[in-house]
Amino acid sequence: MESMHAFAIWLKSTDLSWLVTHHGWVWATCEALHFIGMSLLFGCIGALDVRMLGWWKSPPVAGVNALVRWGVLGFLINLVTGAVFFIGEPLQYVDNPAFRFKMLFLILAGWNVLLFYVSGVADRIESLEPHDDTPISAKVFAGTSLFLWIGVIFFGRMLPFLGNSF
């Protein structure tokens, strides 16, 4: 944690950090893009989750799978804009408990995605037609995914309240 703090102080002293905080529009633009990326990620990944949970059974699983790449695009937007926030104000994040929980949930969501593909569940449900029910293993992955992403949104929103970020 000490080295993390030292890293944050060094990061704050860089020109790049100054660039982010000196121009008001950088932060505002990234905030707007962060919310757009969130909608893209939550909409497209959530679509696959609700298909697997059986709350939207009318399309084939492969059809909904084609939306995942758009969810990944949303994630990349948020990774970049999130990094901009961290570079701009690293000190308000490193000691923030909400930020740590958000990162923990993000890592868990990443593991969930990895296991979903590595375990072969993704391949097993790929060929399911409209109105086919998914196996319970797929439902567990989908439920976990929804829970973790809602958690990421929750702790992201709590950044200014549990800690001191804005």
Place this chain on the structure above:
Amino acid sequence: MGVRSSFQSQSRESESDEAIERAIDETIRRYFMRHEPAPRVYARAISAAQQRSAAARDGSAMRSWIVAVASATAALLLVNITIHFFGVVAARAASDIDGRTGPFLLWLSSTGLARWISESETVFGYSGVLFLHTLGLAMAVGASVVVDLRMLGAASRISIAALLPVFRFMWIGFIVNALSGAMLFAADAPRKAANPLFEFKLVLIAVGIALMATMERSLLKSQSGVALAGSERRLTRLAIASLLIWTAAIVAGRLVAYTF
């Protein structure tokens, strides 16, 4: 016996090619009435048809990417335009709050619920309502984005009719946000009402919801068999408008948080 005799009887009257062709057609028809084509003939025909549609899919995926990049560029432009124009107006209005606050807004912000939201330190107060507002946004805009992307050619294996249940998630998100938004407004009524960006945001949301409702209605109509002339093109245009309006609404919403 069939082909030869009919061929001969026809050719005796005239040697027209038309008659020969008719005879061939007839033979083929009779043959296939008795013989089912081999499964691999079907398989070959189906795979040929699918390869064509795969090529078409690649084309529309390309179009979706172009629209996505255009939307992102439009979003960036919108942020800057909004900051420069509305930010200045909002800053001017800020100095004039007291003069514009009516008795209703003062009463609203003094109600028990409004004071609970703005003063409570727990997660059930302001921060919790704000979280619900964010989750509702992700649901409403997320569901809209799924519909819009499909209309623009992405994920074409989802049939248009299969999209109808997605609107349910959009409406749930919208209701969550109408309620949580009303609470957030009550907690800070005089300042929010004085902010022109806030009105701008409400107008954008109204337009965005109207666009989605129009899409839902036209999907319902086409599902019930009422064919709409040029409805595909109309739906594509609605989808582009919807993406732009939601982008603008999010930008305006974020800026409301900055200007006040």
